[in-house]
Amino acid sequence: MSVLFGNNKIRFLDTTLRDGEQTPGVSLTPEQKLKIAEELSLIGVDVIEAGSAIASDGEREALRLISDAGFKAEICTYSRAKKEDIDLAVKCGADSVHLVVPVSDLHITKKLGKNRDEVYKMAMDAVSYAKERGLIVELSGEDASRADQTFLSELFRDGVSAGADRLCFCDTVGLLTPERVSEMIPPLVLAPLSIHCHNDLGLALSNTISALKAGASCAHTTINGMGERAGNTPFEEVVMVLEKLYNYDTGIDKKRIYSLSTLVSQLTKVPLATNKPIVGSMAFTHESGIHAHGLLRDASTYEPMSPETVGRKRRIVLGKHSGTASVQSALNELGYSPNDKQLAEIVARVKQVGDKGRKVTDADVMAIADSVMLLECKPVISLRQFTVVSGSNAIPTASATMVVNGQKVTGAATGTGPVDATINVLSQSVAMLGDIKLEEYHVDAITGGADAMVDVTVKLRKDGRVITSRGARTDIVEASVEAVLAGMNRLLRNENENRG
Structure with a gap:
């Protein structure tokens, strides 16, 4: 264990399924949440904040599914300082509550319309009630970085006396700096302390690491840094910074990082920035x-x-x-x-x-x-014709006539759109020669205007062999056909041919 972190065992509370799902436009089904939770538990996350029980019927169903799954990780739900939230957490089978209380005067007065004394009483009552209901309690100060630190310290100290098991400092709108973190965190380590950072000014990772060095023992993270506005602290970056730069053994199964990242990206439909550290397509x-x-x-x-x-x-x-x-x-x-x-x-x-x-x-x-090299490449497949039908009242359908190894093949297939239908019929037509899977599909407009040239790049896989190919036309379907056919022909060439 790195001496920089003292005797602290750094833990991870992952909030992809709560704070991460608050990314605008993201909505996961209970089954999708269960799948992500399973992978979070397998990778070694200590606590999974699986959602907010008060939010909706779907959230409660997801929490019940995840709580009943028997994962090694502790299952947590976001909770306001209200009995109904705590009761729902118990009903859904959660192990713990992330009990969030606004602590800055801005949030106390403008958001709640209350004063400090009222918020203090709400917090103490909620902690006591949650402990009576048998829950682990992480008492969290919302907007802590803009709070009066004396008030925050008193609330944390008395919260621990009331039964809170853990505390959490929330930099709700990303206004901390590493220097301020190193000053503010040590006086608040009155119990195991978590750090929850947002990335509005790009310092979430730095502030999280600074807090861990200053005495915090748990990092709140999301996969790929998902979350509202500019997102939260990225799980994968915290893990690799600790492992690589501080020689700290996190206990995380690092070889699962990329597959978990891509799973979350696929299910949330939030693409990864190409230059994102660790998991972006250009990282290696x-x-x-x-x-x-x-x-x-x-x-x-x-x-x-x-x-x-x-x-x-x-x-x-x-x-x-x-x-x-x-x-x-x-x-x-x-x-x-x-x-x-x-x-x-x-x-x-x-x-x-x-x-x-x-x-x-x-x-x-x-x-x-x-x-x-004056090598002759005889096409294995050639296209005679293809037709695509698509519209507001029609299921996208493509038909094609191809010559495959000298044999005429005609087929049809449907898809989610005209491009998908066309690729499906091409794959179906060459199935006799093996299973060719489309792994990646990317399109760029080369020129502007209604008659823009589009450049389609695809990655195809067959029997463990991968090849990239491209097509450029003014019609996206024709460009896709060109790219896929070129790639298929290259994959289907005789692997034993002499190319010396």
Whole structure:
């Protein structure tokens, strides 16, 4: 254990299912909440704040499902200082309540229309009542960073006397600095103390780490930093900062971090920023020739940690910054063995594609290599025609006629939209040659206006082999067809063919 944290065992209360779900536009079903809670427990989170029992019937159903699931993690629910909230927490089977009381004069007067004495009495009564009902109590000061610290200290001290098991300092609108944290936290460690930060000014992570160093023993976090406005402290970043920079063993199963992150992103429909630390798509992706060359010799040259540590893989993409080493590495993975002269020409052509502002996909590299090395690539599949029907009163349906290994195949499929229906019929038509799965789909507009060119990039997988491909047309469906067909043809080529 790092000496910086004394004898404290740092714990994690994850509030993805409560504060994280308050992200505008996010609404999870009870079943989705249960799935996320299961993964939170498996990764090693100590407490799961599974929602707010007072909020809705759906919230109560989710809390009951999660409470009855037998997870190792403690199950908590958000609660106001009101008996009805506490009664519902008990009824839903929660282990604990995150009992939140406004403590700044701004919140006390403007939000509640009360005074300090009234809020103090509400807090003491609620703590006592929750303990009588058999709940673990974490007494939380809302807007603590703007509160009178003498009042906050008295409320915390007497709350512990009334039976509160834990305390929590909430920086509700992200106004703390690490310097203020180091001054404000130590006098409040009257019981195990949590820190709950919001990221309005980008300091949630720094403030959380500062609080843990100053005596707090629990970090409130959300997966991917989800939450209202600019979000909360990101779980994955706190874990890896503690592990990597402070040499502190969190006890978290770090290899589950990326899969949990992507699960939450998929279920909440909140995409990850490409440059997000740890879990963003670019976190372990490299293009620069100098960087890629160094990585191929020693990964630590341009990576602070191994991507495998958090359940990821390194990715080297090609573009105008790519050097010979990275292009050769990509060619080797794709099964090509060019001589030095051929390699130099392939590198030059890759850079030309990148100079045009285009993504350089695996299919692009293979097409360039085939041309330079005078290899003949006979298509395994070709498209004769396709038709898509979609509209306000019609289920999106696509039909296609293809030639697959010389055999004519006609089929039809439906989907959630015209692109989805088209990709479904293409996959269905080549099923005889193996199961090809679409793993990623990305579209960019190349030019503006109603006749904009769209650039579609796809990632396809077959039998553990992954390939990226692209298509560019003014019609998004046609661009998608071009990208998927190019990728399928490359995946279905004979893996034993000679590309030397």
